Amino acid sequence: MSLARLRGLLLRYYYCYSRSSFRILDIVFWPVMDLLIWGFLTMYMMKVNNNVPGVFTFFIGAVIMWNVLYRAQQAVSVSFLEDVWSRNFVNIFVAPVRTFEFVAATCISGLVQSVCVSIILIPLSYWFYHYNFGALGICMIPFFINLILMGWTIGLITTALIIRWGHQAEALAWAIPFLIQPICAVFYPVDVLPVWLRSIALCVPATYVFEGMRTVLKGGSFSTKDLIMSVALNMLYAFLAAMLFEYLFNEARKNGKLTKMNT
Amino acid sequence: MFPHNSNLAYVILAFMSELVLEIKNLRKEYGAKVAVQDVSFHANRGEVVGLLGPNGAGKTTTIQTLLGLVLPTSGTVNIFGMPIATERIKILQRCNFSSAYIWLPENLKVRENLNVFAALYQVKKAKEKINELLEMFEISQFANTLTGKLSSGESTRLNLCKALLNDPELLMLDEPTASLDPDIADKVRKLIVKIQKEKNMTVLYTSHNMKDVQEICNRVVFMQHGKVHAEGSPKQILAQFKQKSLEDVFIRIARGGDLIEEEEKAGEEA
Numbered sequence: 001m002s003l004a005r006l007r008g009l010l011l012r013y014y015y016c017y018s019r020s021s022f023r024i025l026d027i028v029f030w031p032v033m034d035l036l037i038w039g040f041l042t043m044y045m046m047k048v049n050n051n052v053p054g055v056f057t058f059f060i061g062a063v064i065m066w067n068v069l070y071r072a073q074q075a076v077s078v079s080f081l082e083d084v085w086s087r088n089f090v091n092i093f094v095a096p097v098r099t100f101e102f103v104a105a106t107c108i109s110g111l112v113q114s115v116c117v118s119i120i121l122i123p124l125s126y127w128f129y130h131y132n133f134g135a136l137g138i139c140m141i142p143f144f145i146n147l148i149l150m151g152w153t154i155g156l157i158t159t160a161l162i163i164r165w166g167h168q169a170e171a172l173a174w175a176i177p178f179l180i181q182p183i184c185a186v187f188y189p190v191d192v193l194p195v196w197l198r199s200i201a202l203c204v205p206a207t208y209v210f211e212g213m214r215t216v217l218k219g220g221s222f223s224t225k226d227l228i229m230s231v232a233l234n235m236l237y238a239f240l241a242a243m244l245f246e247y248l249f250n251e252a253r254k255n256g257k258l259t260k261m262n263t
Numbered sequence: 264m265f266p267h268n269s270n271l272a273y274v275i276l277a278f279m280s281e282l283v284l285e286i287k288n289l290r291k292e293y294g295a296k297v298a299v300q301d302v303s304f305h306a307n308r309g310e311v312v313g314l315l316g317p318n319g320a321g322k323t324t325t326i327q328t329l330l331g332l333v334l335p336t337s338g339t340v341n342i343f344g345m346p347i348a349t350e351r352i353k354i355l356q357r358c359n360f361s362s363a364y365i366w367l368p369e370n371l372k373v374r375e376n377l378n379v380f381a382a383l384y385q386v387k388k389a390k391e392k393i394n395e396l397l398e399m400f401e402i403s404q405f406a407n408t409l410t411g412k413l414s415s416g417e418s419t420r421l422n423l424c425k426a427l428l429n430d431p432e433l434l435m436l437d438e439p440t441a442s443l444d445p446d447i448a449d450k451v452r453k454l455i456v457k458i459q460k461e462k463n464m465t466v467l468y469t470s471h472n473m474k475d476v477q478e479i480c481n482r483v484v485f486m487q488h489g490k491v492h493a494e495g496s497p498k499q500i501l502a503q504f505k506q507k508s509l510e511d512v513f514i515r516i517a518r519g520g521d522l523i524e525e526e527e528k529a530g531e532e533a
Contacts, residue, residue, distance in 0.1 A: 008382025015375045016368070086368040091425070094330045095383040096355040253334045256293055259327055 001101055009097070009105035013079065031067040031117045032124065038063045038187075039129050057217045060131045062186050062210060064121045065147055068114045069206060070177050072151025075110030076103070077158040077173035084167075084261050093258070099249055103242075106159075107152045114148055136213065139222045142231075143209045149234040150205050153241045154180065160245040163252045166260060185210050205233040281308035282344070283433050283465040284329070289338035291324050291489075298324040299489045302338070306482075308432070309463040313476040315509075316486035317517035322469050325486070326435055329467070330360055342433060356384065361426035362437035363419060369411025373402065373421055376410055377428065384429035396424040399454065416447040423451065427458065434459075435467045440475055448472075452479060473510040483509070487516050 017023050042059045083089040092102065125131040136143065158176045162169045183197065184206040190198055201207045208230035212222040252258040284306040291299040299321040306312045314322050327333040329340055331351040340347045342354045367376040374393060381389035397403040400420040405413060413421060419439065426434060439455065440448040452475055459466050470476055476483060477497050485493040485500070493500055493516070497509060504512045 002385070004385045005383050008379050011375075011382055012368070012371070012379045015371050015379070019370060082368075086370070087366045088368045090332065090362075090365045091360075091367060091380070092383075093332060094355060094358075094360045095380065096352045097383055098352060250334070253332065256298075256324075256327075256333055259332050 001098065001104065005095075005097055005101050006105055006108075009092075009102060010108060013105070013109045016082065027071065027113055027117065028120055031063075031071070031121055034063050034067065035060070035121055035125060036128070039125065039131075043129070056129070057131065057135070058214050059187060060125050060129060061133065061136070061213050061217060064118060064125065064133060065143060065209065065213060066181070066186050067117050067121060068144060069147040069151040069154075071113040071117050072107075072110035072148045073155040073158065073177050074151075074173070075113045076106040076152055076155025077162070079106040079109055080159045080162070081170060081173060084162075084170075089261050090259065099246070103156060103245070106155065110152060110155065111148055114144075114151070118144075136216055139212065139216050142222075142227050143213060146205055146209050146227075146230045146234055149231075149238060153234065153238045156238075156241040156245050160241070160248040163245075163257065163261065164248045166257060180204060180206070183207070189214060203233065205230045205237065208233075282306075283308050283310075283342065284312075284467065285339075285341045286325070286329070287339045287341075289325065289328060289340065290336045291321075291328060291333065292336045297489055299328070299335075302486070302489070302491055304484045304491060304494060306433075306465050306467060308465055309459075310482060311459060311466040311468060311480045313480035313483040314467055314469045314486065315473075315476060315483055315513060316492070317513070320486040321489040322486055323437070324489075326360075326437060326467070326469065329435065330358075331355065356429070357431060358433045358435065359384075359426040359429055359431035360435045360437070361422040361439055363422075363439060363441035364437070365422070366418065367410050367421060367425060369409065372407050372409055373397070373413070374406040376421070377424060380425050381428050386428050389428075392428060393424070396427055399458075400424055401450075415442045416444065419443055420447075420451065423455075430462060431464065433465045433467070437469050438471065439468075440470065440472055448475075455479065471513075473508060473513055477509050485512070485516055492516050 017027075038059050042056045046056055083092055122133045125133060133140070154176055158172050161172050161176075165172075183193075183201050184204040185193065185201055186206075190201050190207060190211060193201055208226045212226055212230075216222050249258070252261075282305060286305070287303050289299055289302040290297070302321065302325060304312070314325065316322050324333060328335050329342065329347065331347050331354075334348070343357060345354055347354055371379070374397075377393045377396070378389065381393060386392050394403065397406055400423060402413075402417055402420050402424070405417060405421075410418070410421065419442065423439065426436070436455070440451055443451060455466070456479055458464065466479075468476065468480060480497060482494070482496055483500055484491055493503060493512075495503065500509065500512055501507070504515060506512045506515065
């Protein structure tokens, strides 16, 4: 991997985002709206019925952590789509850029976006609701890493599918994370799900993170076994996603779909 | 002496003969459709080769294969003595490409776009190189303008700046003067010729403007229905087809070549 080329790809994102207030707004606006809606909704729920212990902290924590995953995924998929929309896709791939470098640049962009969103949401949640995200303690780090990893993986799969099906599949960039959201128990415990869905939920790395977050906020400790499971699943899916991307990318080079993306 | 597919053999042969590009028996199928069949041609160092043919002749597929964007069904593509299939990155570092139909991101300024590509091609002294190219193509006044605000002529010149950033040894130009007014087209054409001669660059040039081709190209490869229909210097091609201009040759090939000859004979007999 060439660091100079990686710098070139990142420079492009920097120019793109530093120029456009709409892009920055897009990154910040939706997470803040999520935080406000879920925050005020839970405040209202607490007034009406205060029987659910920790409901408030669960929801706010979940909103922040979901946005970490979502931003990481969006950066990977949307960065690719940006090149498609600007018809710059071919210029990038006729330059001596390895697909790995291209993917790495989108992942770094996702990491930066996730960190920025967290930096905004954490103080905001404290300001509005006196929510102390720091209560998660040191667990925040493995939670954060796992969610970023899963976001990148979903982003890579989404991009691979867009390459496979072309422009008509662009909506997948926004749809796929929300297909996973109900399964990975972001806002409720896995126990709520029907039994058959629970086993699927346990195959999703983020489930362990959201379950772990609730355990920690309830005063328990995050199980090392769950952490290992989450990391192991993430590594497995990241590997499979990379294989899928490589396969579909080469298929697109065989059937000419790659160049069609530029039209 | 060497095994046919040996990289070393290709490198040595390419060095000896100054062979820059060699395509052998290239075939590309998209399902049942054959886009390119049994295409073979080459380009030597310092040569300007025109790749011509009507729409759907297979020129674009051929260029896309040279750039590694499309994988061939069969056949080999060697550039600088290396196969594109396995040495894509090394080859692309020494090549560049510009097309009238591929744009640079409109939301980046002219200089920013060039900065990005200078980094991707790892250009040394990038700032100086960018300034030099912007001046050469007379667009330095737009260095801080958003690319989306450029006219099509200015955009084409920007694309050419990008294509020359890394001083490519092989430059592939896909209709570089399309959408340009005659004045700008003439300037661009002259600049391409000047740079090509100065750097002894190999250029693969596609265009529908036969005047361009006649003026610039040392050799032309006419394609039709995915095959090479004719190959030679512009003079040889004119003699071969008994026509006065490449435009007439183009029209003749596009309309079926031999068929026209038969029609002409029939007309004479009548």
